[in-house]
Amino acid sequence: MHKKSLSSYGHLARRRSGPPTRDGPLVAQLGPGHRTLIAAHLLSLSPGDRRLRFGHAISDESIRDYVRQIRFVRDAAFGAFDDTGRLMGFGHLAFGTDGAEFALSVGLSGRRQGIGRALLERASTHARNRGYDVLVMLYMAENNALASLARRAGMQIVSDPVECRAYVGLKPPTAHSVVFEAWREAVCALDLGFRLSAREAATSA
Secondary structure, eight states, rough: OOOOOOOGGGHHHTTSSSSOOOOOOEEEEGGGGGGGHHHHHHSSOOOHHHHHHHHSSOOHHHHHHHHTTHHHHHEEEEEOOOOOEEEEEEEEEOOOEEEEEEEEEEEEOOOOOOHHHHHHHHHHHHHHHOOOOOOEEETTTTTTHHHHHHHTTTTTOOOOSEEEEEEEOOOOHHHHHHHHHHHHHHHHHHHHHHHHHHHHHHHHH
């Protein structure tokens, strides 16, 4: 299968390469301490959106089980936050022997704001720096939003009546890409800490 290079949407990387700005979402890596935020985001999805995200109908308890079982030491999770520290979108990057698989969801109020694209770019950078040469997204054929995202990102799409796949080839990591990701994540983590602290203070006031 032909793999397109990450440079096929390098304009995104250039546009989002610096620290987060007020013009776009803050995308930060999440950890075990963010499980409550992740669960609240997924539980807020409508039944139809849950089905598109997980590929089947899923109950509240099953969502909580999924969140509890995220292995942050192996996989990676990313959140897109607004200025008030509200989680608008969530992405789970799972690593396996066949490559890196990415799944994401965006809340209703966060759509058409570039959140899905920002999460995909962040996941691609992380997978690249972990040494993976391909990232794949699996999605239901009726998921028009993800299909559109994959096309705009220049991914190679394999269509199927039930489940589609979108692939993007990743460049080998460099010392610069690894250091830059670490620096940017440190900036984002600090920013996120301030936003969540302010949100908590406002809630308890």
